[in-house]
Amino acid sequence: MLGRLFARVAVLVAGAMLMTGCDSDEPTPTTLMNGSRAPELAVDLEGIESRAVLTVVATSGIGEIDANTIAATCLARADGDRVSGPIVVRTGVDGESVTIRTRSTRGLYGCDNSEGRREEDRPICGVAFGRLSGGRLPDPRLDVGACATKDGAALGFAWVEPNPRTRYVTVERNAYVEVYETAGRLPVRVTTSEVEIEQSSATFRVSEHTSDGSLIRRYRLEASVAG
Amino acid sequence: MVRTRTFLACFVTAFFLASAGSAAAYHTHFVSNNCNYAAPTPTSYITRDGSATVALRARHEGYQWAGGCWNDNDRDESPNDPTTDPATGGEGGDCSGFTFKVWRESLNEGDAGFQQWGMLRAVHGPYTAARFKAGHGAPNVTVSKSALIKMDALASDSHIGMIYATNADGTDQIIEAKGEAYGTNIWTRTYRGDSSYSGVRRTGWSS
Numbered sequence: 118m119l120g121r122l123f124a125r126v127a128v129l130v131a132g133a134m135l136m137t138g139c140d141s142d143e144p145t146p147t148t149l150m151n152g153s154r155a156p157e158l159a160v161d162l163e164g165i166e167s168r169a170v171l172t173v174v175a176t177s178g179i180g181e182i183d184a185n186t187i188a189a190t191c192l193a194r195a196d197g198d199r200v201s202g203p204i205v206v207r208t209g210v211d212g213e214s215v216t217i218r219t220r221s222t223r224g225l226y227g228c229d230n231s232e233g234r235r236e237e238d239r240p241i242c243g244v245a246f247g248r249l250s251g252g253r254l255p256d257p258r259l260d261v262g263a264c265a266t267k268d269g270a271a272l273g274f275a276w277v278e279p280n281p282r283t284r285y286v287t288v289e290r291n292a293y294v295e296v297y298e299t300a301g302r303l304p305v306r307v308t309t310s311e312v313e314i315e316q317s318s319a320t321f322r323v324s325e326h327t328s329d330g331s332l333i334r335r336y337r338l339e340a341s342v343a344g
Numbered sequence: 345m346v347r348t349r350t351f352l353a354c355f356v357t358a359f360f361l362a363s364a365g366s367a368a369a370y371h372t373h374f375v376s377n378n379c380n381y382a383a384p385t386p387t388s389y390i391t392r393d394g395s396a397t398v399a400l401r402a403r404h405e406g407y408q409w410a411g412g413c414w415n416d417n418d419r420d421e422s423p424n425d426p427t428t429d430p431a432t433g434g435e436g437g438d439c440s441g442f443t444f445k446v447w448r449e450s451l452n453e454g455d456a457g458f459q460q461w462g463m464l465r466a467v468h469g470p471y472t473a474a475r476f477k478a479g480h481g482a483p484n485v486t487v488s489k490s491a492l493i494k495m496d497a498l499a500s501d502s503h504i505g506m507i508y509a510t511n512a513d514g515t516d517q518i519i520e521a522k523g524e525a526y527g528t529n530i531w532t533r534t535y536r537g538d539s540s541y542s543g544v545r546r547t548g549w550s551s
Binding site: 224236245255258261262314315317342 | 427430439453468471
């Protein structure tokens with residue numbers, strides 16, 4: 118009973134700390150997983166303030182992919198299923214991802230990568246496939262288990278379907294907030310470190326903003342590995 | 345007037361009964377009422393026939409998106425759950441959760457050892473069908489479809505089923521958690537001839 122009470126209080130305190138943005142003395146990262154400098158965010162995102170780290174998004178056509186890249190690896194995996202452009206590659210602080218739509222537009226291929234140790238010599242740590250229903254994903258297609266930070270902390274990846282007015286999607290990452298620009302009219306593959314391996318689930322604390330930074334909505338995406 | 349009142353009374357009663365039935369189907373509480381989170385038991389001697397027996401216990405026990413908990417009374421105790429909602433807490437596994445448990449895998453993907461999970465242990469495991477298809481996880485490898493034998497699996501990006509037996513005509517009897525409308529059972533399938541499916545094997549069997 119006391120344990121449960123303590124857990125609830127701890128969750129409330131942690132939540133309050135995160136809301137106020139004073140949860141950690143850790144500096145906000147300035148570089149991304151590939152060593153490049155995180156770009157400057159052109160607008161202030163309502164409620165995010167100085168903790169924002171803008172990720173990089175690159176959009177290319179099928180014929181524009183360089184060999185030996187995560188995009189090429191992902192495209193090869195989708196071989197046999199005809200895919201259509203654009204291919205969206207995202208690079209964040211400790212994760213990167215690829216999203217490709219099938220030509221039938223009824224499916225999405227995803228590939229995930231991270232800095233952590235990986236099985237054998239695999240070029241990526243995770244894959245995902247989502248079947249669209251009525252143009253929407255009924256499930257965010259969580260990928261957990263093999264992707265991790267260089268310190269070994271588990272990472273989870275999932276797709277967020279942004280509101281039509283959304284220009285920026287953000288995800289709370291403890292000491293900072295990772296910011297993703299929408300691209301290619303595709304769901305946005307985002308990363309979290311709030312992973313429960315025992316439950317094969319993860320939590321994404323998401324907010325969506327317009328191009329001028331105004332908050333559209335804020336929500337918790339609770340995702341489970343499935344299907 | 346009396347007829348109108350009777351009609352209204354019947355309508356209201358039927359409406360509430362229908363609503364109650366629907367709510368009950370959406371929240372059967374099977375997991376919260378029956379399942380546990382006990383630690384698995386590591387085990388070293390595991391046969392393909394033994395795993396087939398484990399799989400057969402789940403037969404007729406239903407399907408739950410993101411699920412992995414069932415009993416063995418040949419009845420789906422949470423039929424017609426909304427599909428793709430992991431929060432309904434119904435009975436059964438989904439295709440990848442069922443495979444994970446029958447193959448007795450570990451939550452630690454780097455551990456290729458066997459873990460005995462109780463039927464009523466609520467666990468799905470970290471793999472989706474797409475990740476099984478790609479051979480992710482230390483116990484799992486991709487193999488040629490022509491080399492597949494009993495309790496190997498055929499996986500696509502969105503589904504996985506295990507081979508219970510192979511028919512003379514080259515089709516397979518697949519034991520699989522197929523979907524909410526179908527539950528978990530054995531069906532004759534042509535996955536082996538379907539280019540969207542690949543062969544996957546759990547390694548380390550004793551026999």
